[in-house]
Amino acid sequence: MTASQGTTEGTLPSAVAVLGAGVMGRQIAALLASAGVEVDLLDLGIADDPAGMARQAIADLPSMRPTPLFRDEDAARIRPGALHDSGPVLATAPWVIEAVVEDLAIKRSVLDLVEAQSHPDAIITTNTSGLPIASLAEGRSADFQRRFVGVHFFNPPRAMLLVEVIPGVASDPGVVESCRSWVEAGLGKRAVICRDTPNFIANRLGVFALMDILHRMGEAGLTVDAVDAVTGQLLGRPSSASLRLCDLIGLDTLAHVAHTVHDGVVDDPWRRTFATPDFLGSMIESGQLGAKTGGGFYKKVGKQIHSRDMATGDYVPRERIRLELPLRGPLKGRLDALWDSAEPLAQFARDHLATCVAYAAACAHRVAHHLEDVDRALVWGFNWEAGPLALLDLIGPKRLAATLEESSQPVPDLLGELAASQSTVYRQTNEGKQVFESKGNYRPLTLPGSVDDADFLGELDVLEQGEGCRLLDGGHGVGILQFHAGSLNILGPPPLQMAIDCVSSGKLQSMVLCGAGEHLSAGADLQ
Numbered sequence: 447m448t449a450s451q452g453t454t455e456g457t458l459p460s461a462v463a464v465l466g467a468g469v470m471g472r473q474i475a476a477l478l479a480s481a482g483v484e485v486d487l488l489d490l491g492i493a494d495d496p497a498g499m500a501r502q503a504i505a506d507l508p509s510m511r512p513t514p515l516f517r518d519e520d521a522a523r524i525r526p527g528a529l530h531d532s533g534p535v536l537a538t539a540p541w542v543i544e545a546v547v548e549d550l551a552i553k554r555s556v557l558d559l560v561e562a563q564s565h566p567d568a569i570i571t572t573n574t575s576g577l578p579i580a581s582l583a584e585g586r587s588a589d590f591q592r593r594f595v596g597v598h599f600f601n602p603p604r605a606m607l608l609v610e611v612i613p614g615v616a617s618d619p620g621v622v623e624s625c626r627s628w629v630e631a632g633l634g635k636r637a638v639i640c641r642d643t644p645n646f647i648a649n650r651l652g653v654f655a656l657m658d659i660l661h662r663m664g665e666a667g668l669t670v671d672a673v674d675a676v677t678g679q680l681l682g683r684p685s686s687a688s689l690r691l692c693d694l695i696g697l698d699t700l701a702h703v704a705h706t707v708h709d710g711v712v713d714d715p716w717r718r719t720f721a722t723p724d725f726l727g728s729m730i731e732s733g734q735l736g737a738k739t740g741g742g743f744y745k746k747v748g749k750q751i752h753s754r755d756m757a758t759g760d761y762v763p764r765e766r767i768r769l770e771l772p773l774r775g776p777l778k779g780r781l782d783a784l785w786d787s788a789e790p791l792a793q794f795a796r797d798h799l800a801t802c803v804a805y806a807a808a809c810a811h812r813v814a815h816h817l818e819d820v821d822r823a824l825v826w827g828f829n830w831e832a833g834p835l836a837l838l839d840l841i842g843p844k845r846l847a848a849t850l851e852e853s854s855q856p857v858p859d860l861l862g863e864l865a866a867s868q869s870t871v872y873r874q875t876n877e878g879k880q881v882f883e884s885k886g887n888y889r890p891l892t893l894p895g896s897v898d899d900a901d902f903l904g905e906l907d908v909l910e911q912g913e914g915c916r917l918l919d920g921g922h923g924v925g926i927l928q929f930h931a932g933s934l935n936i937l938g939p940p941p942l943q944m945a946i947d948c949v950s951s952g953k954l955q956s957m958v959l960c961g962a963g964e965h966l967s968a969g970a971d972l973q
Contacts, residue, residue, distance in 0.1 A: 458483050458632035463539035465489075465529065465556055467503035470573055471545035473603045476507050476514035479523035480604070481633055486535045488527040500526035514604050529559070536563040541628070543597070545573040548702075553582055561590050569621055571597040576645035576706045579614045591616035595625050598646060599635075600827055608826035609635040610646050631922060636826045638819045644710030647813045647820060648827035649703055651834065655802045656695075657704050657719050659688045662798055663756075664723050668791075670743045670753040675767035676795040680784060682777045682831035689743040693736035697729055715856065716805050725756065732759075767791075774964075777831050778840045785845060799837070800849040806834035808858035816892045817871060818881050839870040903928060903960070915941035917948060923955030934968035935961040942970065 460483065464475045467489035475485045492498025504526055508518045515521060527535055536542060542564050546556050553572060560570055570593055572582055579596045586594070596612030609629040613622045626637045640646040645653065663673050670689050678687030692700055701722045708720035722730075729735075729742065734754075736742030743754050745761045752761035771787055772780050784792055784799075810820045821833020838846060843864040847857045857865075864870065864882065871882050880888040906918040906926065914931030925948055929935040948957050961967055 458628055459540040460484060461486070461539055462541045462543060463488065463532070463535050464543045464545055465532070465560070466544065466546035467500040467526075468545070468547060470599065470601060470603070471543075472503040472507060473510075473514040473601070474543060474545055474573065474599055475504075475524050476520070477599075477603045477633060480514075480516035480520045483523065485524045486527050486539065487524050488529045488532050488535065491528055491530075496528035496531060497526040500528075512602055512605055514602060516604075529556070532559065533563045536560060536568075537565055539565065540568055542568050542570050543573060544571070548575060548577065550577055550581055553577065557582060557586070561586055568593065569624060570594045571625060573597060573599055575649055576703060578644070578710075579612050579642045583614045583616070588616065592618045593621055595622055596640075596642070596646075597625050597629065600648070606827065607636050608648060608823060609633075609637050610640045610648060610823065610827075611637050612640045612642055612646055614642060636822065638823045638826070639815060640819070640823075641813055641815065643813050644707045645703060647823035650707060650809070650813055651802070651806050651820070651824060652828040653700065653703050653707065654716070654719055654805055655798075656688055656692055656700060657721075658798055658801055658805075660692075660723050660726055661719060662794060664725055666794060667756075668794065669756065669765060671765045672767050672791060673794075675769060676771070676791045677798065679773040680769075680771055680780055681795060681799055682780070682837070684829045693742035693744055695736065696738055697726060697735045697742050701726060701730060714809070716801075716808075719805075781837070781840050785841065785849075796849060797853055799841075800846055800853075801855060803834045803838050803841070803846060804850055804855060804858055804861060807838060807860040808856075810835065810860065816881070818891050835871045838864070839872055843870070844868075899960075900962075910944065912944045913940040914938060915944050917944060920958065925954040925957045926960060927957055928960050928962055929967055930962035931967075933963060933965070935963070935965055936968050936971050938971040 458478070458481060462478050462483050463486045464471050465488050467487050471489070472487065475487045478485050487500040487504065489499035489503070492502065495501065504521055504524050507515055507521050542560055544553060544556050544560060546552055553574070557572070564570060566589065570590065572579070574582070574596055575598055583591045583594050591614055594614055595617050596610070598610040598612065600606035600608050611622060611626050611629070622639070626639070629635045629637050638647060644650065659673060659677055674687035674689050677683065678685050684691070686694065704720040704722065708717060711717055733739055734741050740746070741761065745752050745754070747761055751764065753764045755762050769791065770789065771783050771792065784796055806820055810817055814820050817835055821836050824830045824833040832840065838861065843861055847861055847865045850857050867886055869882060869886065873880050873888060877890070879891050881891055883889050903918060903926065906920060908916050909919050909925065910917040914937070915927060915929050918926040918928060920926045927945055927948060929937060929941050931937060931941060945959070948954060959966065
C-alpha cells in the first residue's frame with residue numbers, strides 16, 4: 447500500500463480513520479462519509495460498550511444543527527470503534543486523522559498510538575487550530591515526521607470553505623500536496639498552506655481583530671450595539687459583526703485561542719492585544735460564554751434579543767444605532783466614507799481597521815509563504831469580503847500609514863515600502879493579477895483560482911449559455927449554474943428551464959447554484 451493507494455490526483459482514499467469523536471472529529475467523519483468515503487471513527491468506551499462514544503456521536507449526527515451530513519443515510523458509512531483496540535484499523539487506513547481535544551499532551555499520547563500501529567505508508571494528519579506541529583512531531587521517527595502534516599478544518603467543517611494545511615519541517619512535499627488535493631478536489635474546500643506559527647493564519651489574524659475590538663470597546667466604554675453597528679458590513683465583514691461572532695465562537699474558546707498566541711509570540715509588539723480584557727474574564731467566570739450557555743454579549747429574552755449592559759451586566763433591549771455611513775455598495779466606497787466621516791464611532795472603526803491591516807502586514811511573511819494566502823485565509827475562513835492586504839489597497843497605503851501615525855502606532859515595513867513607492871499589494875496586468883514581492887517587484891498569484899469567487903468563476907469553461915444564466919464546468923462532474931438576471935437575479939423561464947434540464951440530463955454528478963453579484967436570487971419573475 448502507498449499513502450494514496452487506490453487514488454488518482456484529487457481522489458479521496460476509499461477509507462479513512464478519524465481518531466476522536468468530539469465536536470470536530472464526528473463532523474470531519476460526516477464530511478468524509480458524505481463524500482463517499484468509508485470512515486472508522488474511534489474514541490473511548492462508555493460503560494460496557496468499548497465503542498460507546500463513537501457510536502453515540504454517529505447517532506447524534508442527524509440532529510446536529512447545522513447538519514454535518516449531506517444526507518442522513520451517509521452516516522451508514524461511519525463505523526464506530528475503540529481507540530484501545532485500533533490496531534486493525536490503523537494498520538490498513540491510507541489516511542489517519544487525529545482529531546482529539548485541543549491539548550498537547552493528549553494529542554501526543556494518541557499520536558504515540560498511531561506511530562506504533564499505523565501502516566508505514568499512511569499519511570497522518572492532526573486537526574489542530576493552533577498547537578505547534580513541531581511540538582506534536584517532536585521525538586518521533588524520521589519516517590513518521592515525513593508523513594505527518596497539520597490539516598485544520600474550520601467549524602463547522604461542512605459549511606466552512608477554508609482548510610489550513612501546515613507542513614512540519616520534515617514533511618514530504620508530496621504528502622503535503624496529497625493533503626491539499628484531497629481537501630480541495632476531494633472535499634470541495636479551499637486550502638491555504640501555512641507556516642507552523644501559533645494559530646497559523648486565519649485564527650492568528652481573525653482572533654487578533656476580535657481581541658482588538660474587545661480592548662478598544664472596554665477602553666472607550668462603548669455599548670454592545672454600537673460596536674457591532676460599525677464592525678460588520680461597513681468593514682466588509684459578515685452581518686454577525688464582532689460581538690455576535692464572539693458569542694457564536696464561545697467566549698471561553700476565544701480567550702483560549704487568544705491565550706495560545708499570547709504565550710507563543712513573546713517578541714510580538716502587538717502581543718498585549720491577545721491578553722484577556724478584565725471584563726471578558728469576568729463574563730467567562732460567571733458562565734456568560736455566548737450562544738452555548740444562552741447568554742454572552744447577547745441573550746434571547748422571550749422572543750426578543752437583548753444586549754448586555756457592560757456597566758451593570760444586565761441584559762437590556764437593544765438600542766438603535768443611527769449611522770450616516772453606507773453598509774452596502776462597493777467596499778471601497780464604504781471605506782472611503784468611513785475615512786471621511788467625523789462621527790466618533792467612525793473613528794473607533796477606522797483605528798481598529800487600520801490596526802488590523804497593520805498587524806497583517808507586519809506578520810504576513812511570518813505566518814504565510816505568500817502574501818495572497820493571508821487574504822485567502824480571512825476571506826475563506828472568516829467570510830470577510832476582502833482580506834487585510836486587499837483592504838490595504840482599498841484604503842490606500844499612504845492614507846493608512848497616516849492613520850497609524852496619527853494614533854502613534856507603528857507603520858510596518860511592508861506598508862511603509864508600499865506608501866513610499868506609491869505601490870499596492872495587488873495589481874492587474876495583461877498577463878493577469880500579480881502580487882507585490884519586494885523592492886517594486888511583482889509576481890503572478892500562486893495556485894489556480896483567485897482570491898475572490900467572481901474571478902474563480904470567470905476562469906471556468908462555459909458549458910452552456912442562456913438568457914440570464916450560464917452553466918459552468920466546475921470539474922469532477924460538478925456543474926455550476928450561475929444566474930445573471932439583473933441586480934436581484936429575478937428568474938424568468940430560461941434559467942428555470944436550464945436548471946431542470948441540468949438535473950434531468952444525468953450528465954452531472956452534482957450541481958451548484960449561485961448568483962452573479964451579491965444575491966443568489968430574489969425569486970421567480972411573476973410577470
